[in-house]
Each structure stands twice: as C-alpha cells, then as structure tokens.
Amino acid sequence: MALTTHAAEPVGGTGGLPAGSAAQRTRRRRLGLPPMTAKLATGLIISGAILLFGLLGPFVVQDPTRVDDIGLTGPSSAHLMGTTQTGQDVLAQLAYATRGSLTIGAIVGVLTLLLSGFFGVVGAYAGGWVDEVFSLFTNIMLVIPGLPLVIVISSYVPDKSLWLVALVLSLTGWAGSARVLRGYTLSLRNRDYVLASRVAGEKRWRILTVEILPNLIPLLASQMVFAVIFAILGEAGLSYLGLGASGSISWGTMLYYAQNGLALRLGAWWWFVPPGLLLALFGAALSLINFSIDEIINPKLRNQTRAARRSWLMSRKQLETAKEATL
Amino acid sequence: MTTLTAEHLVKNYHLRRGLRGGTLRAVDDVSFTLEPGRTVALVGQSGSGKSTIAKLLLQLERPTAGRILIDGEPVQRRGGGLSRYRRTVQMVFQDPFASLNPYHTVEHHLERPIRLHQPKLSRDEVHRRVLHLLERVRLTPTENVAARRPHQLSGGQRQRVAIARALAPGPGVLIADEPVSMLDVSIRLGVLNLLATLQREEDLGVLYITHDLATARHFADEILVMYRGRIVERGDADEVILRPRHEYTKTLAAAAPNPERRLSELRGG
Numbered sequence: 001m002a003l004t005t006h007a008a009e010p011v012g013g014t015g016g017l018p019a020g021s022a023a024q025r026t027r028r029r030r031l032g033l034p035p036m037t038a039k040l041a042t043g044l045i046i047s048g049a050i051l052l053f054g055l056l057g058p059f060v061v062q063d064p065t066r067v068d069d070i071g072l073t074g075p076s077s078a079h080l081m082g083t084t085q086t087g088q089d090v091l092a093q094l095a096y097a098t099r100g101s102l103t104i105g106a107i108v109g110v111l112t113l114l115l116s117g118f119f120g121v122v123g124a125y126a127g128g129w130v131d132e133v134f135s136l137f138t139n140i141m142l143v144i145p146g147l148p149l150v151i152v153i154s155s156y157v158p159d160k161s162l163w164l165v166a167l168v169l170s171l172t173g174w175a176g177s178a179r180v181l182r183g184y185t186l187s188l189r190n191r192d193y194v195l196a197s198r199v200a201g202e203k204r205w206r207i208l209t210v211e212i213l214p215n216l217i218p219l220l221a222s223q224m225v226f227a228v229i230f231a232i233l234g235e236a237g238l239s240y241l242g243l244g245a246s247g248s249i250s251w252g253t254m255l256y257y258a259q260n261g262l263a264l265r266l267g268a269w270w271w272f273v274p275p276g277l278l279l280a281l282f283g284a285a286l287s288l289i290n291f292s293i294d295e296i297i298n299p300k301l302r303n304q305t306r307a308a309r310r311s312w313l314m315s316r317k318q319l320e321t322a323k324e325a326t327l
Numbered sequence: 328m329t330t331l332t333a334e335h336l337v338k339n340y341h342l343r344r345g346l347r348g349g350t351l352r353a354v355d356d357v358s359f360t361l362e363p364g365r366t367v368a369l370v371g372q373s374g375s376g377k378s379t380i381a382k383l384l385l386q387l388e389r390p391t392a393g394r395i396l397i398d399g400e401p402v403q404r405r406g407g408g409l410s411r412y413r414r415t416v417q418m419v420f421q422d423p424f425a426s427l428n429p430y431h432t433v434e435h436h437l438e439r440p441i442r443l444h445q446p447k448l449s450r451d452e453v454h455r456r457v458l459h460l461l462e463r464v465r466l467t468p469t470e471n472v473a474a475r476r477p478h479q480l481s482g483g484q485r486q487r488v489a490i491a492r493a494l495a496p497g498p499g500v501l502i503a504d505e506p507v508s509m510l511d512v513s514i515r516l517g518v519l520n521l522l523a524t525l526q527r528e529e530d531l532g533v534l535y536i537t538h539d540l541a542t543a544r545h546f547a548d549e550i551l552v553m554y555r556g557r558i559v560e561r562g563d564a565d566e567v568i569l570r571p572r573h574e575y576t577k578t579l580a581a582a583a584p585n586p587e588r589r590l591s592e593l594r595g596g
Binding site: 191192193195196197198199200201202211214215 | 410413427495
C-alpha cells in the first residue's frame with residue numbers, strides 16, 4: 001500500500017515550477033478559489049477600483065446637487081470632470097451615482113440569491129409536491145415579462161424608494177437562476193455521497209447544508225454576479241426612462257439628465273461618457289470574474305496554457321527514480 | 328450479532344411514457360437471510376435488480392410488498408428505530424469516485440458517522456477513532472490521509488475510505504454493492520481481501536453484490552443468482568458454480584473467461 005500512497009502524491013508540486021507558486025496554487029484549489037488568471041485579475045482590479053470609488057468617492061468630492069451659475073462647462077481645475085447644464089459638478093455626481101448603482105446591485109444580488117436559493121435548491125432537494133409547487137411558481141415568474149412589469153409597478157407607485165426599485169428588480173430576476181440551481185441540485189441529490197450520508201444517518205437539513213450546499217457555491221457565486229449585472233443595468237434602464245427611485249443618483253439618472261439636457265447635441269462628452277463608461281466597465285469586469293468562476297463549474301472551459309502543461313512532465317530526476325522503482 | 332432477513336420483497340417502479348403509465352417490477356418476491364460471519368453473494372447482470380435490493384435493505388427505497396426483519400423484528404422506518412438500524416446496517420458503494428464528497432476531507436467522512444452514533448465522545452476521542460479506522464483499512468500514514476480530500480487519493484484508496492466509513496458506526500451487517508468493479512484489476516484482490524479480513528474480525532454478515540462469478544465463488548458461502556428481478560438459483564457457492572441447474576446460471580458461467588477451455592479448444596481445432 002505504501003507504493004500507491006506514494007504515487008498519489010501530487011506530482012505537480014515537485015515539477016519544474018518554483019515550489020512557492022505550486023504550493024500557493026494547491027492552497028487556492030483547496031479553498032475552492034478559481035486559479036488567478038489574467039482574466040480574473042483584470043476583472044477584480046476594475047471592479048475593485050469602481051467599488052472603492054463608490055465607497056470612498058462621496059467623502060472627498062463636493063456636494064453633487066449644488067447648483068452654480070457657470071452653466072455647462074468642460075473639465076477645469078475647479079471641476080475636474082466639468083459641470084452639468086445647471087453647473088453641478090460631474091465628478092461629485094459620478095461618485096454618488098456609483099454608490100447608488102452599486103447599492104442597488106448589492107441589494108438585488110443578495111435578494112436574488114436568497115429567493116433563487118430557496119425556490120431552486122430547497123424545492124429540488126425536498127422533492128415530491130414541494131418541488132412541483134416551487135417549480136410551477138418559478139416557471140410562472142419566469143414567463144412574466146420583466147421590464148414591462150417593472151415599468152407598470154414603477155409608474156403605479158408615486159414615491160419610489162431605492163429599496164422598492166431593488167425589490168421589483170429582484171422579484172423579476174430570480175426565476176432564471178432558480179431553474180439553473182434546481183437542475184444542478186437535482187443531479188447532486190442523487191449522487192452517491194448524498195446517499196452515503198443518508199445511510200450514515202445524517203439529518204435532512206444537514207445533508208442539504210453540509211453535503212450539497214458547498215458543492216453549489218461556485219454556481220451560486222456566478223448566479224449572484226449575473227444578478228448584480230442584471231440589476232445595475234436594469235436600474236440604469238429604468239432611470240433612463242425616468243422610472244427610477246425618486247431623489248436618488250445613479251449612473252442611469254445621470255444619463256437621463258444628460259439626455260434631457262441635450263448633452264449629446266451640445267457635445268458635452270464629459271457629462272454622459274463617464275457614467276456610460278463606468279456602467280460598461282463594471283458589467284465587463286463582473287463578466288470576466290464570472291467566466292473564471294465558470295471554469296471551476298465546467299472544467300472543459302479551462303484552457304491549459306503551455307506552461308501548465310509543461311509542469312505535468314516529470315523532471316529528469318523524477319524519471320530516473322521512476323525507472324528505478326519499476327526495475 | 329445481527330441477522331437481517333428479507334421476506335418476499337417486491338419493488339415496483341412506475342414509469343411514465345407520455346400519457347400511458349407502466350409498471351416495472353425491479354424486484355420480484357426475493358427472500359434471503361444474512362447471518363453473522365457469513366457472506367451471501369448476489370449475482371446477476373446489469374438491470375437484474377441487485378442494486379434495488381441494496382437500496383431496499385438500506386431503507387433508501389420503500390418496498391412495494393414484503394418485509395425486512397432485523398433479529399426477527401420488522402425494521403422501523405423513522406425516529407430512534409431508524410437511527411439504530413442505520414448503526415447496524417451499512418453499505419459500501421460501487422463507485423468510490425462518486426461516493427465521497429469532493430468538498431470534504433477524509434476525516435470529515437469518517438468523523439460524521441462516529442459523531443452521529445456516539446454523540447457523547449470528545450473531539451480527541453473521535454479523532455483517535457478516525458485514525459484507528461484508517462489504520463484498520465491500511466491507509467497509512469493516518470494523519471496524512473485524514474487531512475486529504477478525495478481527489479488526492481487513488482481509486483483503491485478511496486474505496487478503503489468508503490469501507491472505513493461503513494465500519495465507523497460498528498455495524499453488524501455490511502452491504503457491498505460491486506465494491507471492486509470500478510477499481511483497477513491489480514488492486515481488486517487487495518480490497519476484497521481487506522473486506523474478508525474485516526468481516527472475520529467483526530463477525531459481519533455481508534451481502535456481496537457482484538456480476539463476477541469468480542470472486543463470488545471465492546468470497547461467498549452462499550450464492551443467489553438473480554435474473555429479471557427474480558432469484559432463479561440459490562445454494563452453496565461451489566454447488567452453484569460447478570453444477571448450475573438454471574439455464575441463466577449456465578450462460579453466466581459459460582460467459583466467464585476460462586483459459587483452460589479456450590486452450591483445449593485451440594488444441595482441438
């Protein structure tokens with residue numbers, strides 16, 4: 001038995017790569033984290049920068065609502081990103097807008113995670129009529145057209161808070177990921193290791209939380225990232241139509257006011273490019289993170305670089321010892 | 328000392344084919360007894376109902392008709408009775424690559440059954456038992472193996488972990504569902520010998536489910552041959568293999584590779 005134990009030692013660790021990076025890679029894998037690729041790093045850096053801007057920006061910029069009589073002016077030392085038609089500082093608006101959009105994204109992300117997790121995972125695991133009812137409900141929610149419903153609700157309620165918009169967006173957005181989660185849970189609940197823990201005498205809720213849920217984490221993470229993108233874009237769309245939360249500042253409301261103020265026709269690029277760019281960049285960054293998570297769920301997407309493949313080869317010394325062992 | 332008896336077990340599955348429904352009888356009137364220290368082999372082709380019997384005995388499925396008795400008492404299906412049953416009847420699954428949770432360490436897999444069935448043990452005590460179990464299935468160095476995750480072990484090592492997990496509650500009956508069919512030929516004998524040794528040490532009653540007549544004859548005292556949900560032949564292991572009476576058993580025996588017969592054919596032809 002000693003021989004097989006020896007053979008099962010991870011060979012990559014002693015390969016041609018420096019020991020530090022190999023050890024680090026093994027640790028990341030053990031924690032279930034995606035390998036640090038250029039894609040993931042780019043996504044993390046961009047979204048991290050935007051996140052920091054949204055968190056800390058509002059503390060250092062001017063008051064975004066202060067009206068000045070200088071009117072529409074380009075970038076200057078007093079206003080780094082210029083001003084709007086009413087002389088409001090664009091940089092200040094951008095900082096508050098980032099905070100507003102990210103708040104919506106975070107709220108919707110968490111709510112979607114909870115809703116889709118409950119209806120997708122719990123339903124599929126419980127099985128029987130619970131699953132039938134949950135999945136019927138999910139399917140109904142799935143075919144309700146999202147944007148028209150959101151517009152109807154938004155125009156019906158006169159004084160909308162940020163929370164109401166977030167709630168509406170998550171109510172119309174959770175069904176898709178619930179179906180994805182249900183499918184995956186259905187396959188997990190009949191895996192042998194789940195049966196084995198039933199045979200061992202585990203309680204049902206413990207099987208769900210300890211045996212099944214950890215294996216769903218990558219999927220949950222990617223669904224949540226998608227929900228955040230969906231929410232931020234959805235809120236921007238609503239605000240652009242003038243149906244967003246009243247009194248809030250977000251990337252969408254900035255674009256809305258820029259459109260109203262004829263920014264495009266007046267060539268005031270400093271007014272509409274920053275929020276549009278941040279919106280596109282943040283969406284792209286989250287998608288990049290999502291692709292990296294997808295590679296854990298579906299190893300077929302992993303593209304092995306030449307360097308990684310080279311590390312599978314045995315070194316000359318390993319080959320010699322292997323030869324001795326077989327002789 | 329546990330005796331597990333199956334009496335006239337029947338299991339029907341309902342099939343849905345469009346609007347019409349159908350019934351598939353996976354297990355049809357099967358009875359047998361598992362006694363301490365004895366091995367019963369259940370032999371049959373794929374789809375003959377072997378694994379369904381395992382699921383019925385483990386209470387993962389409910390029989391349509393028939394009874395399962397433990398020490399002469401009908402088994403209980405919930406509460407403390409089910410918990411006691413889980414302690415006495417354990418299982419080794421077919422596929423060691425699927426039966427261990429990829430997310431958890433070997434220690435977790437062995438620790439849970441110990442904790443479930445002996446909740447009063449201290450943390451150190453549980454850890455010591457885990458190491459002892461690993462030692463009994465010859466996975467050394469034990470501390471090292473306990474900290475590993477399934478993907479860091481070979482197929483044979485994983486199956487040993489699965490055996491250790493089945494032994495963790497201290498069962499009286501072990502159901503082994505094709506325990507070596509997914510393993511490399513070179514390590515099958517090692518795992519089977521380990522099972523046989525542990526059986527002798529613990530005086531376990533073993534139901535060995537397989538489609539391999541040779542290992543069934545080698546390890547079992549009694550052989551049941553299953554065909555389409557029914558037991559078509561049963562008896563002493565050597566008797567069934569050497570003097571098969573039922574047509575299906577003869578076909579099964581003839582299908583097994585037999586180098587001597589082949590050699591004589593070659594010489595003759």
